[in-house]
Amino acid sequence: MSENTLRNIINDLHSNVTLLHRLLSKIRPLNEKITELVRKFIRKLSDIEHDLNLISELCETYLVRLKKTPYAYKELYTRILYQLQGYKRDTYLISEIYEILLFHTRMCRSKVLSDYIALAGKYVDKIAEEIEVPANYLFFTTLRNCYSSLSIHVTKTHITMLPLADLYNPAKWILLSHEFGHLYFQTHKNDILVKILPFIEEKLRKLWSEFWLEELVSDIVGVSLGGPAYLKMLILETCDYNPVATHDIAHPPLDARAFTQIRYLEHVGAPSELVSRIKEEWKAFRNGIFEESPLQEAFNEELLNAIAQKLTEFIPHPFIVAKWNHINRIISKIPKVKEDIRLVIPAVALAKVRIRPLDIIKAVL
Amino acid sequence: MSKWMLISEAWDLNEIAQKVGEALTALTLLKFIKIEGLNIEVNEADLKRKVVSVETILEALLEEVKYVSKAGLSPTPLVEAIQEEYGYSDLKRIKTKIEDVLKALEHLNKGTYLKRDFEEIERFLEGLANKAASRSSDLIWRAGRY
Numbered sequence: 001m002s003e004n005t006l007r008n009i010i011n012d013l014h015s016n017v018t019l020l021h022r023l024l025s026k027i028r029p030l031n032e033k034i035t036e037l038v039r040k041f042i043r044k045l046s047d048i049e050h051d052l053n054l055i056s057e058l059c060e061t062y063l064v065r066l067k068k069t070p071y072a073y074k075e076l077y078t079r080i081l082y083q084l085q086g087y088k089r090d091t092y093l094i095s096e097i098y099e100i101l102l103f104h105t106r107m108c109r110s111k112v113l114s115d116y117i118a119l120a121g122k123y124v125d126k127i128a129e130e131i132e133v134p135a136n137y138l139f140f141t142t143l144r145n146c147y148s149s150l151s152i153h154v155t156k157t158h159i160t161m162l163p164l165a166d167l168y169n170p171a172k173w174i175l176l177s178h179e180f181g182h183l184y185f186q187t188h189k190n191d192i193l194v195k196i197l198p199f200i201e202e203k204l205r206k207l208w209s210e211f212w213l214e215e216l217v218s219d220i221v222g223v224s225l226g227g228p229a230y231l232k233m234l235i236l237e238t239c240d241y242n243p244v245a246t247h248d249i250a251h252p253p254l255d256a257r258a259f260t261q262i263r264y265l266e267h268v269g270a271p272s273e274l275v276s277r278i279k280e281e282w283k284a285f286r287n288g289i290f291e292e293s294p295l296q297e298a299f300n301e302e303l304l305n306a307i308a309q310k311l312t313e314f315i316p317h318p319f320i321v322a323k324w325n326h327i328n329r330i331i332s333k334i335p336k337v338k339e340d341i342r343l344v345i346p347a348v349a350l351a352k353v354r355i356r357p358l359d360i361i362k363a364v365l
Numbered sequence: 366m367s368k369w370m371l372i373s374e375a376w377d378l379n380e381i382a383q384k385v386g387e388a389l390t391a392l393t394l395l396k397f398i399k400i401e402g403l404n405i406e407v408n409e410a411d412l413k414r415k416v417v418s419v420e421t422i423l424e425a426l427l428e429e430v431k432y433v434s435k436a437g438l439s440p441t442p443l444v445e446a447i448q449e450e451y452g453y454s455d456l457k458r459i460k461t462k463i464e465d466v467l468k469a470l471e472h473l474n475k476g477t478y479l480k481r482d483f484e485e486i487e488r489f490l491e492g493l494a495n496k497a498a499s500r501s502s503d504l505i506w507r508a509g510r511y
Contacts (some may be wrong), residue, residue, distance in 0.1 A: 051387075062394065065405055072397055079390040085498060086383040092505055093376050150369035154380045161369075182370075190432045197436040206439040211366070250366050 001073055003063045009084050010056055016091040017052070020098060021045045027101045030108050033121070033140050034101065040138065040155045041097050048087050055080055100150075100159060104142040107164070116167045117143060119361060123341045124160050124176055127225055130319045130342070133158075133183050141176070143167060147237070149179035151186055158183045168357045171349040174226040174233050181218030188314065192217060195313070199306045204298055211250040213307075216260050220311045223261040224318035225342070227270070227327075228278035229349035231261055235285045243286065244295050256299035258282050263308035268316065274324045277350075320346070335359035368508045375504035378442070381422055382497035389490050391415035392483065399478040417474045419490065420467065426493075427463050430456055442500050443493060450492030462489065 024042050029035040058080060066073040108114040121141035128139055137156045144161040151158050160179045166172040185192065193209055200208050222230040234257070240247070243254035251257075262282065265275050295301075320327075323343055330337050331347045334355055339347075341364045348355045348363075391412040397403040429441055434456040440448060448454050451462060466489045469482035 058390070062405055062407075066397075066403070069403060072401070072403060075393055076390070076397075079386070079393050082494065082498065083383065083386045083390060085502075086379055086386055089375070089379045089501055089505055090383075092509075093372060093379065096372055096508075148367050148369050151373045152376050153373075154376060159369075190428075190436075193436045193438055194432055197438055202437065205437065209436075209438055250370075 001067060001070065001077075003059050003077070006059055006063070006077065006080055006084070007056075009081075010052055010059070013052055013084060013087050013091065014049070017045050017048050017087075020091060020094055021049075023098055024094075024101070027098075028105050028108075030105060030114070031118070033138065034104070036138055037097075037101065037140055037157065040157060041094055044090070044155060045094065048090055051083075052087065055083060097152075100142060100144075100161075103144075107143050113167065115361070116170075116357075117141065119170070119341070119364065120162055120167070120173050120176065122364075123170075123173055123345060124180060126340065126342045127177050127180055130225060131180060131184050131221055131315075133180070133187055137183070147175050147179055149182050151183050153186075170345055170357060170360045171229075171351075171355075172233050172237065174230050174345050174349055175222065175237055177225040177230065178218045178222040178234075181221030182214060184221050185214045185217040188217075192311075192314065195310050196307055199303055199310075201298075207249075207298075212252045215251050216257065216304075216307060217311065217314075219257050219261055220264050220308075220315060223264060223278075224268075224315045224320060226346045226349065227265065227274055227318075227320035227324065228281045229346035231258055231278055232281045233349055234258075235281070241289070242291075243289065244293050252299055253295060255286075255295050256304055258286075259301065260304045260308045263305050264311055265318075265321075267309045268312045268318055268321065270318070270321045271324055274321065330363075335362040337363060338365050339363060340365055371504045371508040375501045375508065378497045378501040378504070381443070382494055382501055384422060385419055385490050385494040385497065388416045388419040389487070389494060392487060392490070395473075395478075396483050396487075400480050400483055413474060413476075416486070417470055420470055422493075423463055423467055423470075427460065427467075430460050430463065434460075442496055446492050446496030447489070449496070450488065 021042060024038050024045070027034065027038050029038070063073060063076055063080070066076060104117070108117060124139055124141045134156070137158050139158050139160065141160045141162070143164045146161075146163050148161045149159060150161070160176055162173060162176055192213065196213060197205055197209060219234070222234070226233070238254055240254040243258075246253055262275070262278055265278060319342065327343050327347050327350070330339055330343060331351050334344065334348060334351070344360060344363050348360055394405070394407050395409070395412045395416065398405060398407055426443055430444055432438070433440055433444055444456075444459060447459050447462060451458075453459070466486055469485045472479060472482050473486070
């Protein structure tokens, strides 16, 4: 019996942590958010270093003394090994954050890219004010290859990502509200599940609670902020030639998603003009599709309607309903007007003519 | 499920795995001196604090059991871990088991060291720890394939 292997593992972890610490420290503090994000994860690394020192002491103080009692030695040895494996996983997870930050800072070397990323970040911060999510979270917006988000509840961080390909297309940024919706779902999950799962057949509850409901709730967050603009951009993003089918395990079919959004707006008492507009956007796309087959029974209209109705209890006063007239008024005036970005993004998404990105930037207060 | 969703869940579970792991190490040392009579010097108060710190995880789990039961939901990975450890699926029995462990932690915190309390806490935490660690590792592995 020798604790040398444990010492080697601890040393290996120490070197992992030291390198990550050094790399994160070198991330350029381009703005306060990056500084805060880096600070959060450096603090996490410092905690790990501290814990590794305690475990080293444990090896030297107790393990060595327990050699004469093999069963106790082995028990403690195994417990220590279990803890070390957890720190190994930590280093992997923090490496992912480093990679996100590294890519972000590289993109920000270009002044133009940096300005657009900052504007997208401003949009996310502003929509965060409209949605009931924990105020003590750090919201960070960055670029990746697709719309996605990463919530790290232990460090109270939510990273929202938009595809590089959409950076110069602010109309599409409305889809960031869906990514923000994931945080909304995660922080309201228990209440939502308790209210909605009774409507769902027992054998399908696992799929609904793990995947589909989170996506539908995120859509409702999106449509509550963008209304028809959200659905219009979702159609562009999904390019779905078969909207009655599920294309991956997580997302319900586009037909089900659109139906729920429209029903939500109807149930929440949105103005008829707003409801008509979202229906028009949907029909304009949907009527062109060759095959008209029904949705599978798991997404029957009665269920989707019940879900939409229940969700009005969670978001009873959507931003889009309050601001619909205002958004309509500014559509034709961009870039001559200066407006809140929460109004400008849906307005440019709904505009009949494409508005130049630079004009959009000019229109934002 | 996106890579980032996998990572998010892995992070949550790893945090639980680590807290439970630290408590189990402390419990083991406390057991050595208080139950098995091994002669090693420890900071008893510090070890007790580390063991009892899992109370918050158990209380959250109790809430989880309540809402799983109320919503008629399939068990979450940690509820499943307890079901697997004890071999029963009845959520009422799972709830009672968590309450038993919380009582055992209370005894330990008061300095009443009973062998059966140590066994109760240890078995429960091991079940939880193994599930949290293995699921977290699995999620990280799956995320790495993206």
